[in-house]
Amino acid sequence: MRDDLIDLLRTIDAAVLGERIRSARVRAGLTQAQVAADDVSVGYVSRIESGQRRPDSALLVAVAGRLGVTADELLVGVAPDRVSELRLQLDHAELALATGSPTDALEKAAGVLADPAVAELAELRRSAGYVHAGALEATGDLQAAIIELEDLAETSPPDLAWIEGLTSLSRCYRESGELGRAIEVGLQGTRRIEELELDGVDEAIRLTLSVAAAYYEQGDADYAARLCRRAIDRAEAMASPVAKAMAYWNSSAIESMRGNAATALPMTRRALAVIEASNDARNVARLRTQLGILQLLLDPPEPQEALEVLTYAAQELTHTGSGPADMADNLLAQARARFLLGDVESARQQATETGNAVRSSMPLLAADAFALLGQIAVHQDDLDRARSHFQEAVLLLSGVGADRAAAQLWFELAGLFESVGEPAAALDAYRRAAAATGLVATPSRRSAPTRTR
Numbered sequence: 001m002r003d004d005l006i007d008l009l010r011t012i013d014a015a016v017l018g019e020r021i022r023s024a025r026v027r028a029g030l031t032q033a034q035v036a037a038d039d040v041s042v043g044y045v046s047r048i049e050s051g052q053r054r055p056d057s058a059l060l061v062a063v064a065g066r067l068g069v070t071a072d073e074l075l076v077g078v079a080p081d082r083v084s085e086l087r088l089q090l091d092h093a094e095l096a097l098a099t100g101s102p103t104d105a106l107e108k109a110a111g112v113l114a115d116p117a118v119a120e121l122a123e124l125r126r127s128a129g130y131v132h133a134g135a136l137e138a139t140g141d142l143q144a145a146i147i148e149l150e151d152l153a154e155t156s157p158p159d160l161a162w163i164e165g166l167t168s169l170s171r172c173y174r175e176s177g178e179l180g181r182a183i184e185v186g187l188q189g190t191r192r193i194e195e196l197e198l199d200g201v202d203e204a205i206r207l208t209l210s211v212a213a214a215y216y217e218q219g220d221a222d223y224a225a226r227l228c229r230r231a232i233d234r235a236e237a238m239a240s241p242v243a244k245a246m247a248y249w250n251s252s253a254i255e256s257m258r259g260n261a262a263t264a265l266p267m268t269r270r271a272l273a274v275i276e277a278s279n280d281a282r283n284v285a286r287l288r289t290q291l292g293i294l295q296l297l298l299d300p301p302e303p304q305e306a307l308e309v310l311t312y313a314a315q316e317l318t319h320t321g322s323g324p325a326d327m328a329d330n331l332l333a334q335a336r337a338r339f340l341l342g343d344v345e346s347a348r349q350q351a352t353e354t355g356n357a358v359r360s361s362m363p364l365l366a367a368d369a370f371a372l373l374g375q376i377a378v379h380q381d382d383l384d385r386a387r388s389h390f391q392e393a394v395l396l397l398s399g400v401g402a403d404r405a406a407a408q409l410w411f412e413l414a415g416l417f418e419s420v421g422e423p424a425a426a427l428d429a430y431r432r433a434a435a436a437t438g439l440v441a442t443p444s445r446r447s448a449p450t451r452t453r
Helices: 003-011 014-028 032-036 042-049 057-067 071-076 080-098 102-114 116-120 122-138 142-155 160-175 179-195 202-218 221-238 241-257 261-276 281-297 303-317 324-340 344-357 363-379 383-398 404-419 423-433
Strands: none
Touching: 003 057, 003 071, 014 032, 014 042, 014 057, 014 071, 032 042, 032 057, 057 071, 071 080, 080 102, 080 116, 080 122, 102 116, 102 122, 116 122, 122 142, 122 160, 142 160, 160 179, 160 202, 179 202, 202 221, 202 241, 221 241, 241 261, 241 281, 261 281, 281 303, 281 324, 303 324, 324 344, 324 363, 344 363, 363 383, 363 404, 383 404, 383 423, 404 423
16 A cells, blocks of 8 residues: 555544445445455444444455455545546646636636535645636636635645735735735735745745735835845845746836836846746746836837837737736737827727726726827827716726725826816826825826827
8 A cells, every 4th residue: 555545544534434435335235244354353344334443554455455446545535547537637727727718727627626526635626726716816706716715725734835825815805906905814824934934935935025016006115115125135045036036026016116117127127037937938928018018117118119029928928827907908008109109099999999898807907098098089189088088097996996006097197187178187186196105107108109280
């Protein structure tokens, strides 16, 4: 018998094992005497089936042979072939998620979870739960993903998969606007990680970076930047390429949102160089999108270079497991680049399609798209349409929580309202943004090609 089965025999509930032996005997149409044979007494078999005795490994193998099953099936509760089938199905679900088919991944993972045999396979059930939650997130169903990840966080042992699950949960909270919860789950997890002395692993650094992003969106940009700096120092000390890439990536994102695009750009390039050497195609595509966005944020911007990078990244995104938010970010950035290059009609069409596509699922991104449409209308001397687009952005923003990204967009909308002669609307937008500090005008949104009259 394999060592792992011997260990399981020592720890399995004797009553559970006994019931499995009894059920297998009944299915086989055997009596207890036939199962006992010459090895043990009938009374001993009876006590095993009632959970009063635990057979040794040799006896269990002999009993399993008479019952026509394997020791694996009696100890695990599932036949080895069935376990292999379920693991293969889960592998296919993971592959579908990694290669940009989250709906297919969702269906396959749900099939694994619905199989009655999984009730006996705790580790497989947990793994399928994480894949299912990841597919829910990738398809945009954040609330369902949060519910599943909350349950997994409560029931999973504190290992690397648990840390990755906490990072996913913190990210989903952040993306759904629940910034306090995003920070809380991260901090609680970090304390537990430190107690277990797991703070030197890549997964722990990812959790720190997710918490930093939530702090930034809550308005504490300086503390978020310090958390990222600490993560970079830890990653450098660990000499972990993955950890360094993630730390530089998140640091660059926060620096860009603070208005320091020139500082963020080399960080992004460094992170991209590391990730490109790995097989993480999804994050390569996402990071390349960020590189293109940063090129638009430079003063002066680099729209032609940005458009080339963004177009290539969009192709990569279609072949990976990136969610709808990643693609929408990319397409909206492409629209800005085209606007800056003077391709106004293409920019208008792309921004319109993106804004309408994410109106209900990602209102902040949709508001950003309508703000860009307002700028395009100003450029075309259609001030009435510009006001309409800006008001649409206001309606979308009014339903978004008071995070830093929303405050930044309110600040920019105020300037745009001023440009179309709407001082009252501009004042209201400034007031809504006033609670946030350190806001800067974003070149990619406020810059535009020279207007023609």
